[in-house]
Amino acid sequence: MTKTKVNPKVEDYVREIPIWQEVTEKLRTILLDIDVEITEEFKWHKPCYSVNQKNIVLIQGFKAYCALLFFKGSLLTDPERVLVDVGENSRVGKQLRFTSVKDVERLQKVIKAYVLEAIQVEKAGLKVEKKEKTNEIEMPEEFAIRLEENASLKAAFEALTPGRRKAYLYYFAGAKQSKTREARIEKFIPQILNGKGLRD
CATH class of the missing domain: 3.90.1150.200 (Aspartate Aminotransferase, domain 1)
Incomplete structure (x- = not known):
């Protein structure tokens, strides 16, 4: 090493x-x-x-x-x-x-x-090109990792209404820094597990 x-x-x-x-x-x-x-x-x-x-x-x-x-x-x-x-x-x-x-x-x-x-x-500062504007919202990588690792969280998130899922993704993706996205996700995991939306 x-x-x-x-x-x-x-x-x-x-x-x-x-x-x-x-x-x-x-x-x-x-x-x-x-x-x-x-x-x-x-x-x-x-x-x-x-x-x-x-x-x-x-x-x-x-x-x-x-x-x-x-x-x-x-x-x-x-x-x-x-x-x-x-x-x-x-x-x-x-x-x-x-x-x-x-x-x-x-x-x-x-x-x-x-x-x-x-x-x-x-x-080199390379970034993945953003999709052209569609109705789809890009899932932040930090949240994709959490869903992959936590089957209960994934099931709870997928059980939410489309509007609630969209609100979470907008909120998580809205942070420019990875640390901020991580903090937002961490804060709302209990709420997602309880079947609640961002504003519930």
Whole structure:
């Protein structure tokens, strides 16, 4: 492990997770060993890796697989055709999925190459082009991640009326900074779980 400092919160998390411990540790070792200035953080209760305070990748554990989420995965060239959409409403993030340590070892070079490309995308300030104005509202990536990770939240959100869902998405997406979007989402999760709208 070269330049990146180990984050104690991530150390604790990896020690305690019931599944995908070895896969998470292997992914973490690869990320920490990339010869650039990457910061290891603990966000959304997951190991997150950033450069210049911009999120690059997140390690996510699910029942069926462990994933490396590229926050701007849709902007990567993906020559190996290994990236998967996060969800049907997500246009920006993409995942690289693993079901064993062997999967990670087999794709080690690909992981490094994709992370380095993702860092260049972020440094270049590239952004996903916004859709032309339609009735659809773009789902903020931060909220898409929460829905993917929390089945109860996803079910509760989908059970809301279209108007209530739209109001939440407008409100979450209205914040320019990721931190603000995260704070807004965090604040309203209990309300969504209770089947209430933004103004209820």
